[in-house]
Amino acid sequence: xxxxxxxxxxxxxxxxxxxxxxxxxxxxxxxxxxxxxxxxxxxxxxxxxxxxxxxxxxxxxxxxxxxxxxxxxxxxxxxxxxxxxxxxxxxxxxxxxxxxxxxxxxxxxxxxxxxxxxxxxxxxxxxxxxxxxxxxxxxxxxxxxxxxxxxxxxxxxxxxxxxxxxxxxxxxxxxxxxxxxxxxxxxxxxxxxxxxxxxxxxxxxxxxxxxxxxxxxxxxxxxxxxxxxxxxxxxxxxxxxxxxxxxxxxxxxxxxxxxxxxxxxxx
Numbered sequence: 001x002x003x004x005x006x007x008x009x010x011x012x013x014x015x016x017x018x019x020x021x022x023x024x025x026x027x028x029x030x031x032x033x034x035x036x037x038x039x040x041x042x043x044x045x046x047x048x049x050x051x052x053x054x055x056x057x058x059x060x061x062x063x064x065x066x067x068x069x070x071x072x073x074x075x076x077x078x079x080x081x082x083x084x085x086x087x088x089x090x091x092x093x094x095x096x097x098x099x100x101x102x103x104x105x106x107x108x109x110x111x112x113x114x115x116x117x118x119x120x121x122x123x124x125x126x127x128x129x130x131x132x133x134x135x136x137x138x139x140x141x142x143x144x145x146x147x148x149x150x151x152x153x154x155x156x157x158x159x160x161x162x163x164x165x166x167x168x169x170x171x172x173x174x175x176x177x178x179x180x181x182x183x184x185x186x187x188x189x190x191x192x193x194x195x196x197x198x199x200x201x202x203x204x205x206x207x208x209x210x211x212x213x214x215x216x217x218x219x220x221x222x223x224x225x226x227x228x229x230x231x232x233x234x235x236x237x238x239x240x241x242x243x244x245x246x247x248x249x250x251x252x253x254x255x256x257x258x259x260x261x262x263x264x265x266x267x
Contacts, residue, residue: 037152037162042130044157050129053101054158065105068251072222073106075248076197081219082190084248085119087202087211089238093226094253096125099201102222106197107161113196115189117164119214120203121173124166130155137167141185142176148185173203178213186217205238212241220248227252 047055053062076082086099099116106114117138118126127133132153140146141164153163170176189198200218202211215221221242225235239247 036149037154038150040130040132040153040155042132042155042157046131047157051097051101052104052129054104054155062105065101066108068102069105069109072102072248073109073112073197076220079219079246081246082194082196083186083198083200083218083220085200085202085211085215085218085221086224087215087221087238088204088224088226089206089230089234090204091123091207093204093224093230095204095224096120096129096201098222098224098251098253099199100126100129103197103199104158104161106199107158111195113160113162113193114199115162115164115196116199116201117189118166119177119200119210121166121170121176122203122208122210124169126163126201127165130163132165135165135167137165139167139170139173139176141167142179142181143170144181174209174213177210182214183217186214190219205241206234215242215245218245220246222249222251223247224251224253 044055053065056062072084076084086095086102088095103114103116106112116126118124119138120126121139124137127135127137130153135151135153136146137151141148141151148164151164151167153165155161155163176182186198189196200214202214202221205211223238223242
């Protein structure tokens with residue numbers, strides 16, 4: 001993956017910034033206790049196995065995510081944004097790990113909390129990273145069988161961080177994601193807490209219409225591509241399908257150039 005490929009795609013995705021001032025939510029989030037969510041103890045070995053920065057001792061990796069966090073938060077605050085989708089062109093490009101570690105990094109900051117929603121109902125993976133498979137989640141909430149509070153999970157060893165798992169697999173994922181109940185959920189999460197950044201792990205753009213249906217409801221989208229995996233045509237098609245969406249940046253994952261992590265480019 002060369003820089004010119006990323007630059008051209010970002011140039012295509014570039015659009016006018018939306019105005020507005022963000023409430024930074026400073027104060028009151030340094031010490032927080034969740035009372036309407038399910039506490040979940042995640043063994044450090046599980047976090048290490050799945051390369052989550054909550055159990056990472058490599059300062060270079062942590063600093064990389066902090067840099068991504070800082071640049072994204074600055075852009076979001078400038079525009080009054082609080083919701084961010086993370087997607088990719090195709091499967092297995094690292095979007096879920098990027099979404100989780102970005103959320104954890106945001107939660108590490110003193111002035112924000114983070115909520116990660118697994119909106120990939122086609123191939124949910126967020127729950128597996130925390131060792132909590134088969135929990136009720138977003139799909140159950142969207143079908144009206146359970147309240148939001150019942151699906152919120154707080155990994156107890158990660159402060160200021162909440163997760164909504166995807167829930168059980170459904171054949172009608174597109175309809176659930178495009179439903180009025182989903183739109184109301186996004187609207188509610190946007191306005192509930194000014195200090196909270198809400199991340200949505202979206203399905204890949206080219207595997208169905210789920211991401212295309214939900215992305216316009218979000219303030220911005222971050223596109224993840226994997227070095228030597230994402231084809232030029234696939235990436236260009238994904239950017240084309242995201243036309244009209246605020247693509248805030250592109251993460252080059254597993255880069256073989258410069259670093260062995262990722263590089264981030266911004267529109």
